[in-house]
Every structure is written in structure tokens, then in C-alpha cells.
Amino acid sequence: MSDPSEKINQLKIDRSVPAANGRGWMLPVGVLAVILIAASGWIYFDLGASTVLVETDVARKPPSQAAANSVLDASGYVVARQQATVSSKVTGKVIAIFVEEGMRVEQGQVLAKLDDTTEQARLSFARAQEESSRASLEEIKAALRVAGLERERYRDLAKRALASQSSLDAAEANYDQLAASLETGRENVKVAERSTELAEDALSNMTITAPFAGMVVSKNAQPGEMISPVSAGGGFTRTGICTIIDTDSLEIEVDVNEAYIQRVKPGQRVSATLDAYSDWHIPSEVIAIIPTADRQKATVKVRIGFVERDERILRDMGAKVSFLGTEMPADTATQPQGVMIAGEALRSDTNGDFVWRVQNNLVEKRPVQVGGQRDRSQVLIVDGLAVGDTVVRTSEAPLVAGQSIRTQ
Numbered sequence: 001m002s003d004p005s006e007k008i009n010q011l012k013i014d015r016s017v018p019a020a021n022g023r024g025w026m027l028p029v030g031v032l033a034v035i036l037i038a039a040s041g042w043i044y045f046d047l048g049a050s051t052v053l054v055e056t057d058v059a060r061k062p063p064s065q066a067a068a069n070s071v072l073d074a075s076g077y078v079v080a081r082q083q084a085t086v087s088s089k090v091t092g093k094v095i096a097i098f099v100e101e102g103m104r105v106e107q108g109q110v111l112a113k114l115d116d117t118t119e120q121a122r123l124s125f126a127r128a129q130e131e132s133s134r135a136s137l138e139e140i141k142a143a144l145r146v147a148g149l150e151r152e153r154y155r156d157l158a159k160r161a162l163a164s165q166s167s168l169d170a171a172e173a174n175y176d177q178l179a180a181s182l183e184t185g186r187e188n189v190k191v192a193e194r195s196t197e198l199a200e201d202a203l204s205n206m207t208i209t210a211p212f213a214g215m216v217v218s219k220n221a222q223p224g225e226m227i228s229p230v231s232a233g234g235g236f237t238r239t240g241i242c243t244i245i246d247t248d249s250l251e252i253e254v255d256v257n258e259a260y261i262q263r264v265k266p267g268q269r270v271s272a273t274l275d276a277y278s279d280w281h282i283p284s285e286v287i288a289i290i291p292t293a294d295r296q297k298a299t300v301k302v303r304i305g306f307v308e309r310d311e312r313i314l315r316d317m318g319a320k321v322s323f324l325g326t327e328m329p330a331d332t333a334t335q336p337q338g339v340m341i342a343g344e345a346l347r348s349d350t351n352g353d354f355v356w357r358v359q360n361n362l363v364e365k366r367p368v369q370v371g372g373q374r375d376r377s378q379v380l381i382v383d384g385l386a387v388g389d390t391v392v393r394t395s396e397a398p399l400v401a402g403q404s405i406r407t408q
Contacts, residue, residue, distance in 0.1 A: 051404045054395040056358055059339035059385045072263045072323040073377050074302070076254030078274075080245035080315050082212065085220070086111060087240045089205045091228040094221050099242055101219055105210045112241045114227070116206035123199035130192035137185035144182055147175040214246040217315065245315055250306065251287060252319050255299035264289060264323055270304050275318035283307040284321065338371055338382035345391045346370065346379050355385065356392035356399050363392060363403045 092114035099111050154171040157163035221227055221238040228237045252272055256264060270284040283306075290301040304321055306313065345355050346368070357366040368384030385391070392399065399405075 051406050052395050052397045052399060054356075054358075054363075054399075054405045054407060055393045056390050056407055057342040057345050057393040059341050059381065059387055059389040059391065061387050062338065062340045062380060071325045072256070072260050073320065074254040074256050074323070075318070075320045076252050076304075078250055078313060078315055078317040078319055079253050080247075081249035081251055082214070082246035083217075083243065083249075083315075084211055085240040085243045086208060086211065087229050088114060088208055088227055089229060090114075090202070091226065091237070092116075092206060094223050094225050094227055094238075094241070096223055097219070097221065097241065099216045099219065101216055103216045105214065105216060105244065107210055107213045109210045110207055111210055112208045112221070114206040114208070116203055119199065119203040119206055123196070123203050126192070126196040126199040130189070130196050133185065133189045133192040137182070137189055140178060140182045140185045144175070144178040147171070147178045151175045208241055210244060212244070212246055214244040216242050217245055218243040247311075247313075248309065250309075250313055250315065252284065252304040252306075252321060254302050254304065254319075254321055255294070255297060256302050258293050258298050258300050261289070261300045261302075264302055269324040271322045271324060272304065272306070273320045273322075274313065275320070277312065280312075282310070282313075286323070338380050339385050339387050339389070340378045340380055341385070341391055342393050343377050343379045345393045346381075355381075356395075357385070358390040358392060358405065361405055363399050363401065363405055365401050366391075 095113050095115050097112045099105060105111065151168075151171040151174075154163050154168040158165065158168045219242045220240045221242075226237045227241065228239060230239065264286060266286050266288055268286040270286060272282040272284040274280065274282070284304050285307060287303040287305040290303070293300050341355065347354055347356070352367060353370050354365050354367045356363040366384055368381045371380040371382040392405070395405070
């Protein structure tokens with residue numbers, strides 16, 4: 001057996017051998033570094049060129065059976081069919097306002113008062129003129145009665161040749177003149193009455209009332225400000241006291257692409273969802289299809305009414321609607337099977353429908369089964385995807401299986 005100490009001695013460095021030049025290792029190391037840099041650059045640029053920029057969408061649970069089985073989806077806003085910015089008939093200064101935002105008012109309820117000092121004076125003057133006209137009329141009536149008695153007396157005297165014909169003619173003329181004055185006096189009384197009515201109407205215009213029952217949604221003036229039915233310029237004259245809407249007239253207005261308007265009919269059932277309450281599905285129906293199209297947007301406006309009224313529905317809220325088909329399940333609140341994805345994510349080839357599913361920044365071709373309409377903004381996938389799966393919605397270049405992608 002060999003001695004282990006001899007093997008250990010063999011591992012020692014022989015100091016007698018001259019050391020090699022220290023720069024000898026730099027050349028192969030430099031060549032290796034250049035090769036590694038070139039390889040990494042090729043890999044980087046090759047991967048960068050093969051990476052496609054895409055927009056993705058996440059598969060979500062359908063909100064309801066009604067939405068999943070709709071024939072058309074659209075979005076719009078809640079509007080009030082009956083609303084008014086209440087103003088005055090005349091220009092005047094506001095002295096009192098009796099409403100605030102959110103207050104419910106009844107038809108004829110006083111909303112505000114304007115300064116009516118001048119109108120009060122005009123009404124008093126008109127009433128005084130009316131009384132004066134009535135007094136003058138009574139005076140003419142009395143004079144006419146005297147003239148009538150005098151005429152009869154002269155007629156009797158003329159028959160007995162005790163009065164001249166000229167005296168009788170004078171009595172007749174005086175009576176006719178007073179009779180004409182009586183008619184004029186009666187007309188003057190009517191004119192005075194109309195003047196009084198105008199003054200009373202002008203005075204009533206100083207009190208602004210609600211034209212219909214509703215809710216105040218904005219208060220546009222304050223006491224001390226001037227208000228006018230027309231803009232007076234300068235920015236210091238208001239044109240309205242407040243805005244009132246009839247909450248019972250709230251409805252949804254949506255713009256439907258004219259290519260799909262044939263799917264909508266008056267009276268058709270609709271499932272509406274407010275953006276503020278995404279889980280609340282409101283039964284609605286189509287009121288009317290406005291018989292004109294928007295040339296710029298290629299859309300047709302559709303009015304949708306709520307079957308159920310609720311205080312949570314507010315004007316100008318955003319809303320999404322699903323137009324329901326004629327054949328609907330009895331229970332529209334049940335949860336349908338499958339997931340919802342953007343309609344742009346659905347693709348087709350000779351083998352059928354599929355989507356590009358994203359996993360670890362790579363795409364795979366996933367066959368799917370579609371339920372319901374295919375050309376909607378949201379499509380129901382009943383087989384092939386699960387809730388939470390990420391799919392490619394749009395891409396800047398054609399995709400292949402195993403393609404590396406990056407999202408916006």
C-alpha cells in the first residue's frame with residue numbers, strides 16, 4: 001500500500017517551473033465575452049421581434065340569465081321626459097325663494113316671490129280707475145232718467161200745442177246724447193275692468209309656482225338677484241329660479257347601431273342595469289323607437305321605460321340595457337352556465353370557434369362553445385373557459401400557438 005503522504009506531496013505547486021505570461025488568458029476570455037454578448041443580443045432582439053402587443057379581457061360570470069340570453073346590448077343614460085327650468089314671465093328682483101335641491105314640490109306650490117311694489121301700485125291705480133268709471137256711469141244713468149222725463153213732458157205739451165217743436169227737438173236730442181254717453185260709460189267700465197285684470201295678472205307674475213309635481217334638482221337664483229325670461233347679458237341676470245323634474249317620467253335613452261335596429265320592437269322586454277348598481281336588474285320595456293337616424297353616428301335612438309319605479313333611479317345616471325328575445329326562461333334571475341367575454345375576443349376558423357387564452361405571457365388556441373348571439377359586445381361562452389381566464393381581445397399582429405405577448 002502506498003503512503004498517503006506521498007499523494008499529498010504530489011498536489012503541491014512546483015515553484016521551479018517558470019510562470020506563464022499573465023496576459024495569456026485575456027484573449028480567450030475576450031473572445032468568449034464577445035460571443036456571449038452577440039448571443040444575448042440575438043436572443044433579445046429575436047424575442048422582441050416575436051413578442052406581439054395585445055389587449056386582453058378577463059372571462060367573467062354572467063350577471064343574469066336575462067343578460068346572457070339578450071339579443072342586443074346597448075348603453076345610454078337616464079333622462080327625464082318632463083323637466084323644466086322654472087322662470088318668470090317678467091324681469092324682476094328675487095326677494096324670497098322657498099325651495100332647495102332635493103325638495104319635492106306639488107303642482108301650483110309657490111317656489112319664489114319677486115319684488116311686487118310697482119305691480120301693487122299699478123293694481124291700486126287700475127282699481128281706482130274702475131271705480132271712477134262706475135261712478136261716471138251711474139251719473140250718466142241719473143241724467144238719462146231726467147232727460148227721459150223731460151222728453152215725455154215736451155211730447156205731451158207738443159200734442160196740446162203748449163210747446164214749440166224746437167223745444168221738443170232739443171229734449172229729444174238731449175236724451176239721445178245721454179243714451180250714447182251711457183253706452184260709452186259702460187264700455188269705459190269694461191276697459192277699466194280689463195285694466196284691473198291685467199294689473200292683477202302682472203301682480204300674480206311676481207309669484208312663481210311649480211308647473212307640475214316633481215323634484216327640485218337645481219337651484220339657480222338667490223334672493224336679491226335679478227331674474228328675466230331672456231338673457232339680459234352681462235352675466236348678472238338669471239334666467240331661471242330652479243329646475244324641476246317629474247320623477248315618474250324617468251326613462252332610458254340609448255343609441256342602437258342602425259345595423260341591429262331590426263332586433264328592437266316597441267313593447268319589447270328589456271333588462272336594465274344602472275352603473276351605480278351593477279347587481280340590480282330593473283325590468284323595463286321599449287317605449288318607442290325614434291323614427292330617424294343619426295347620420296354622423298349611424299345610430300337610432302330608442303326610449304326605454306321602467307316597469308318598476310324606485311328612488312334610486314336618478315337623472316343622468318349611466319345605464320346598460322339588454323334587449324330580451326321572445327323566448328325567455330321563466331326565471332330570468334337564475335345564474336346561467338358559462339362565462340362572458342368581449343365579443344372581439346371570439347374568433348373562428350374551419351375547425352370552429354376559439355379564443356387565444358393567455359398563460360405566462362404565452363397564448364394558446366382554446367376551442368370554445370358559444371351560447372346566444374355572436375355579434376354582441378359581450379358573448380356567452382358555455383364551454384372552454386373558466387371564470388378568471390385571460391383571453392386576447394385585440395392584437396397588433398396575427399397570433400400563433402405559443403406566441404409570446406405583452407399587454408398594453
